[in-house]
Amino acid sequence: MTALETASAPATTATPALACRGLSKRYGDVVAVEDVGFAIAPGQAYGLLGPNGAGKTTTISMLVGLLRPDSGTVLVGGTDLAADPTRAKAKIGYVPQEIALYPELTGRENLRFFGRLFGLPRRRLAARIDEVLDLIGLTDRADTKLGTYSGGMKRRINIGAALLHRPEVLILDEPTVGVDPQSRKAILDGVERLVEEGMALLYTSHYMEEIERVCERAAIIDHGRIIADGTRRELVSLVGTADKVELVLDGDVETAFAKLRAVEGVVEAARTGASSVRLIAEGGRYLLPALITAVDGSATVTATQVIEPDLEATFLHLTGSTLRD
């Protein structure tokens, strides 16, 4: 069972660890982000789901104080970011999408540098660096230069640098881009542990399965606007009870595709390859015989797969495109 499946309604009674309201940013005529708002309670993981260019990074840049919004407010643990940026930023751990570290320094030196910026006293910082290195599993490589690390190890230091000051909210912008499966697992395990310990989490990704695994709630952002927000169940219910049905065809695929679109119960249809199609269909698993019959005479169905509604289907339904488009 995923984190999104187990979640219930958002916690709203405590002061949110991170809340934003009416965030907007324009560049000339281009709307990068418009009227974005959400709240994350302490110990809650919140996902921001959207394709590249949807406005995720712009939103995060405004949340961490790198970009001044045209309008809207950001509250970090109740502190207004615009009014008291130093105090608000001290509560945030920000993990940028790129490896924002110094390659000529060792892992430990990188952590020490960023820890000092958060004003940690020398001894406490040294102790925290050891704890963080242990948490991210890099104690044995701490004193070698970052330039010699693998991509996954760099990613882990990238996250570690945001944890030194024990932030109230951790903001992760696409933290697993380009990492090997082993490092990805280590990162996700670590993030889940932090949430269990009570840290609030904002997690952006275009890997649907990561959001489903880590986050209790998620928002789908597209063209700078949040178009859906809720638990997994709430989001998936937006596409109704439709299943995703994938078919591999042999024969006149074009004619067969047209016939499949016309079958009653098929909500959406898309060509996914030269001989494959993907359908969103009400009660798709029960519709399978009708679909096979429909293409008879034009093509033969050589393989089928029925997938229950998920966030991918929801995203497709809401935006008309896949996350990796």
Next chain:
Amino acid sequence: MWRALWTVSALELRARLRDGTAIVIALIVPVTLATLFGLALGGDDPPLKATVGFVDLDGGEFPASVRREVMAAKELKGSVTLRDLPSREQAGRELESGAIGSAIVFPAGFSASVGAGKGGDVAVLKTPESPLAGVVASAIVDRISAVVDARTLAVRAVLRAGVPGDQVKELVERNGAAGPAIGLADDPLAGGKIDLSVYYGSGMAALFAFFVVGASFRGLLTERKLGTLDRIRAAPVAAWVPVAGKAAVGFALAVAGALLNWGASVLIFGSTWGDPAAVTVVLVAHVLAAAAITMLVTSRVRTDAQADGVIMVVSFVAAFFGGSLVPVYNLPGPLQTVALLTPNGWTSKALTELAGSGAGLAAVALPVGVLCAIALTAGGLAVLGFRKGLLL
């Protein structure tokens, strides 16, 4: 906040010292170039050992007085040698062979003409191969010219007043317009510089100050590319901390580089730059102006590669027109005016003043003020530019 500033500065200093660029750009290259320029252009150049031909076709009191004053001038002792030559033609041949660097020719009847209130022309023969010897000869003749003008004016005034011709000379000399009182000792070169080691030492220090501070500001753009700048900005530090942290290190390294260049010039050539306090103030003001200009460049370009290119162009243009590469007095008149549009020009002017006259801080108040004004203006524009990109 100061701790964050120190943290950023310490990292920058460590990076600059670790990769060796600070030592190479601030010290090794400028000192080497200044030494090479000094040796190549200063070794046999007439101003250091200038031989000036002296053609006296007049035989009167003016040429004799000039010879006497030049030989007696302490500042020219050991630097300028007068060689008597019988004719203008002989001076031309000697000049062509390189035996002399320039020549002064007094025509026949010169003293008599001046004594009669008719003035007179003294010729200066120069060659492009020995420009500074030409400057020496011209400076001497300028002084003669001033005295001749005064004498001519006085004689005419006395004649017009109806004084008989045989009493004119006595009356004029009695009233302080005696021709031969030339007095070359105080300002032998009319602002020109003799010691090329000072000239090129300070010139290289001024040029490389741009590169040293520029490297730090360029680092800001590199950090923006790496993403570390955003990460620093996302920490609870003031927006100015990353810029100030790098600026402080660039400034300190550039000042240290300029002072070390000065020290090297003294050690290698035994040259004197002038009053130490005043020289230090001028160098600090120059680095301040260079820092502000390179900061302005950094605030207006997009990438570190662009910054490299633009800083290099700006540095060399300022160095050329400001006299860091070619002595200002060797530039044509209009370019000498252009020199004053550059910080290098004012730095050169100030250091020339200090090295040539032994003056103190008061003498360079104007150049230092101008350098500070350049720093304020460029720095202000840079901050406005940073606000749009690197600060917020």
